[in-house]
Amino acid sequence: MTLSAAATTPPSRSSPARDKIMATAERLYAEHGFANVSVRKIGEAAGQRNKSAVQYHFTSRDELIQAILARHAAAIEKHRIAMVAALDPPGRVTRREWIACVIAPTIEHHIELGTPSWYGRFLAQTVVEPSLREYAIQAHLNTPSFRRLEEIRLLQGRYHDPELSERHGAMIRQLIVHMSAELEADLAHGRVDPAAAERSWRRLGENLITAVCGLSSALVGDR
Numbered sequence: 001m002t003l004s005a006a007a008t009t010p011p012s013r014s015s016p017a018r019d020k021i022m023a024t025a026e027r028l029y030a031e032h033g034f035a036n037v038s039v040r041k042i043g044e045a046a047g048q049r050n051k052s053a054v055q056y057h058f059t060s061r062d063e064l065i066q067a068i069l070a071r072h073a074a075a076i077e078k079h080r081i082a083m084v085a086a087l088d089p090p091g092r093v094t095r096r097e098w099i100a101c102v103i104a105p106t107i108e109h110h111i112e113l114g115t116p117s118w119y120g121r122f123l124a125q126t127v128v129e130p131s132l133r134e135y136a137i138q139a140h141l142n143t144p145s146f147r148r149l150e151e152i153r154l155l156q157g158r159y160h161d162p163e164l165s166e167r168h169g170a171m172i173r174q175l176i177v178h179m180s181a182e183l184e185a186d187l188a189h190g191r192v193d194p195a196a197a198e199r200s201w202r203r204l205g206e207n208l209i210t211a212v213c214g215l216s217s218a219l220v221g222d223r
Contacts, residue, residue, distance in 0.1 A: 018057045020046045025054075026068050030121035034129055039064075065126065066135055072109065072119055073139040079105035080145035093152055099212045101149055103176060107205035110180060115194040120184035124177050137173070168219055172212055179204060 024046040028037045039061055043054045050056070058064040083101045087093050113119055126136040140146065183204050186192040192200050 015057075017046075017048065017053065021048065021054055021057055022064065022068050022071070025064055026122045027118045029065070029125055030118035033125055034061075034065075062131065062135075065132055066139075068122065069126065069136055069139045072123075073143065075112070076105045076109045076140070077143050077145055079108045080143070084145045084148050087152065093156065095216060096209060096213050098149065098152065099172075099216065100209050101145070102172065103208050103212065104205055105145075106176060106180065107201050107208075110184065111198050111201050115197045116188040117184055118188075120177075120181040124181035127173065127177055164219060168216065171215060175208055175211060175215075179208060 021042060025037070025042045028042060028045060039054045040051060042064075043051060046053070048054070054064065058067065080101060083105060087097060087101065110117065110120060123136065126132045183192065183200060187194055187197050187200065
């Protein structure tokens with residue numbers, strides 16, 4: 001099966017002003033939360049003299065947030081596509097390999113972002129915002145690589161119980177999102193040495209893979 005990132009790549013409608021607004025919004029939302037950041041404040045912080053600059057590029061706050069999520073999802077998908085494509089034959093995929101394909105691409109993206117970064121804390125805010133939570137989840141799940149992982153899961157007969165499968169996925173998301181946000185904050189505030197950022201991210205990735213493997217074994221046994 002050939003996988004392509006085209007389905008998750010955001011539109012090419014881009015400009016320096018639009019990119020600056022997105023980067024500024026991500027930082028402000030990550031640091032202060034959605035309730036404390038107005039669209040006007042984003043425009044001012046992004047250096048836009050036109051008070052309607054944000055509305056010109058994005059019709060609403062939610063469209064702005066969705067554009068940020070889509071950009072990150074597309075970047076993560078590039079890593080996951082390569083990992084999933086290497087799972088051959090799918091019938092022999094171990095649980096740890098499958099879980100690594102879920103977690104490692106996000107870790108690689110965090111490393112690429114450098115320090116300081118804001119995506120981890122931004123995503124943590126998004127997944128608890130009722131109007132944005134489902135979009136944030138589906139931005140990653142509705143991708144070629146995740147659909148292929150789901151096919152492999154079904155081929156191997158794991159998680160026949162839909163309720164258990166959904167709960168398992170939610171637990172994984174909570175671990176990845178909030179532990180990543182915590183490390184990102186620690187790096188940004190000097191609680192973890194920024195010079196050791198890559199090592200810290202890779203260690204977190206390995207810890208998350210091990211933790212999720214243990215969680216999966218506890219929930220569904222050795223299937």
